[in-house]
Amino acid sequence: xxxxxxxxxxxxxxxxxxxxxxxxxxxxxxxxxxxxxxxxxxxxxxxxxxxxxxxxxxxxxxxxxxxxxxxxxxxxxxxxxxxxxxxxxxxxxxxxxxxxxxxxxxxxxxxxxxxxxxxxxxxxxxxxxxxxxxxxxxxxxxxxxxxxxxxxxxxxxxxxxxxxxxxxxxxxxxxxxxxxxxxxxxxxxxxxxxxxxxxxxxxxxxxxxxxxxxxxxxxxxxxxxxxxxxxxxxxxxxxxxxxxxxxxxxxxxxxxxxxxxxxxxxxxxxxxxxxxxxxxxxxxxxxxxxxxxxxxxxxxxxxxxxxxxxxxxxxxxxxxxxxxxxxxxxxxxxxxxxxxxxxxxxxxxxxxxxxxxxxxxxxxxxxxxxxxxxxxxxxxxxxxxxxxxxxxxxxxxxxxxxxxxxxxxxxxxxxxxxxxxxxxxxxxxxxxxxxxxxxxxxxxxxx
Numbered sequence: 281x282x283x284x285x286x287x288x289x290x291x292x293x294x295x296x297x298x299x300x301x302x303x304x305x306x307x308x309x310x311x312x313x314x315x316x317x318x319x320x321x322x323x324x325x326x327x328x329x330x331x332x333x334x335x336x337x338x339x340x341x342x343x344x345x346x347x348x349x350x351x352x353x354x355x356x357x358x359x360x361x362x363x364x365x366x367x368x369x370x371x372x373x374x375x376x377x378x379x380x381x382x383x384x385x386x387x388x389x390x391x392x393x394x395x396x397x398x399x400x401x402x403x404x405x406x407x408x409x410x411x412x413x414x415x416x417x418x419x420x421x422x423x424x425x426x427x428x429x430x431x432x433x434x435x436x437x438x439x440x441x442x443x444x445x446x447x448x449x450x451x452x453x454x455x456x457x458x459x460x461x462x463x464x465x466x467x468x469x470x471x472x473x474x475x476x477x478x479x480x481x482x483x484x485x486x487x488x489x490x491x492x493x494x495x496x497x498x499x500x501x502x503x504x505x506x507x508x509x510x511x512x513x514x515x516x517x518x519x520x521x522x523x524x525x526x527x528x529x530x531x532x533x534x535x536x537x538x539x540x541x542x543x544x545x546x547x548x549x550x551x552x553x554x555x556x557x558x559x560x561x562x563x564x565x566x567x568x569x570x571x572x573x574x575x576x577x578x579x580x581x582x583x584x585x586x587x588x589x590x591x592x593x594x595x596x597x598x599x600x601x602x603x604x605x606x607x608x609x610x611x612x613x614x615x616x617x618x619x620x621x622x623x624x625x626x627x628x629x630x631x632x633x634x635x636x637x638x639x640x641x642x643x644x645x646x647x648x649x650x651x652x653x654x655x656x657x658x659x660x661x662x663x664x665x666x667x668x669x670x671x672x673x674x675x676x677x678x679x680x681x682x683x684x685x686x687x688x689x690x691x692x693x694x695x696x697x698x699x700x701x702x703x704x705x706x707x708x709x710x711x712x713x714x715x716x717x718x719x720x721x722x723x724x725x726x727x
Contacts (some may be wrong), residue, residue, distance in 0.1 A: 344679025351421025351727025356670035402474035422725030430571035436528030562723035601694035604647035648726035
């Protein structure tokens with residue numbers, strides 16, 4: 281503690297109490313807080329009226345999906361993008377890809393990535409910050425766009441009928457607890473082998489036995505993995521179809537092909553340590569050993585938003601990552617910071633810049649969804665955004681949400697766009713990325 285640190289004295293308490301007693305708003309809020317929810321008290325119904333669910337640019341999409349009690353939003357958002365491609369090709373009203381199929385392979389690959397990360401850092405002390413981060417993160421549900429691409433490139437995709445949900449895939453809490461307990465048990469075993477100078481064959485044999493146990497457990501949770509399947513569907517004209525003998529790879533190659541190679545992640549991270557116009561990656565962030573690194577192009581908000589707008593105007597929806605825990609109203613399905621006045625009810629000024637919120641752990645990306653529309657003012661400026669979420673279709677707008685432009689600028693951190701919408705910024709994609717620490721806020725996972 282600094283030399284001139286001061287304690288709280290009795291005269292300070294008297295002064296604070298007098299200030300409270302002389303503030304009628306604080307006395308009124310004392311009564312209000314005893315009976316009502318703070319979020320309800322802070323809600324500004326007049327400001328919220330501006331959030332009309334109407335959009336000048338509105339890409340037609342299918343019904344909202346439901347990730348249930350799992351942290352697979354990034355997979356749901358990504359498969360919601362891909363399913364529109366399949367549905368358009370086959371003239372379908374409704375369709376889903378199997379999120380369970382992709383989640384299984386992601387989880388198993390994540391186990392391998394974890395074990396390899398433990399071996400890679402075995403020379404470091406157990407309380408080293410990198411080791412602590414790897415162990416603390418474990419193999420959980422959250423993910424990133426590039427991690428999705430790694431999985432589909434390696435394992436393909438299947439329709440939901442080919443690998444449906446199970447109880448464990450829809451509610452992953454206990455699954456994750458048991459898996460990570462086991463991985464943490466494995467951690468000192470592998471570290472000790474390296475530290476004692478065991479040969480590579482011994483280390484690999486031990487790791488392989490661990491992988492085999494995890495694979496068996498995951499198959500029990502997710503169900504058996506389809507090697508081949510028949511694809512049955514009914515189109516918009518009520519015609520039945522069956523296409524036989526697909527593999528996950530052949531299905532992926534037929535309907536998606538190599539188009540994902542042209543899509544890139546852009547971020548808006550206005551912190552001093554991340555100059556705009558640079559590429560970034562994050563140490564020990566990934567899922568597939570040998571797969572592509574997670575990579576981002578950091579843009580200022582004007583360029584970031586312009587790329588997103590260009591893709592929507594081009595008729596394509598946009599995968600994006602945001603902090604969904606800020607200024608959300610569940611009944612109206614909306615995010616809008618202007619609809620809440622926490623300062624008024626609390627007497628606390630909580631406004632911060634986006635950079636400070638990132639630097640001081642107030643906000644970071646924690647949820648992925650899909651932008652499907654935007655409303656533009658007569659001057660061509662966005663004032664609200666249409667969002668396809670993965671929390672089911674109940675409630676207002678059939679499970680679709682709305683966000684204000686102010687919220688978008690403050691709490692949207694990442695988007696995936698076709699590189700043609702980057703203009704001359706696309707040349708930066710070829711630059712060597714700057715490596716960020718594992719605990720950097722841009723390494724957060726959407727769940």
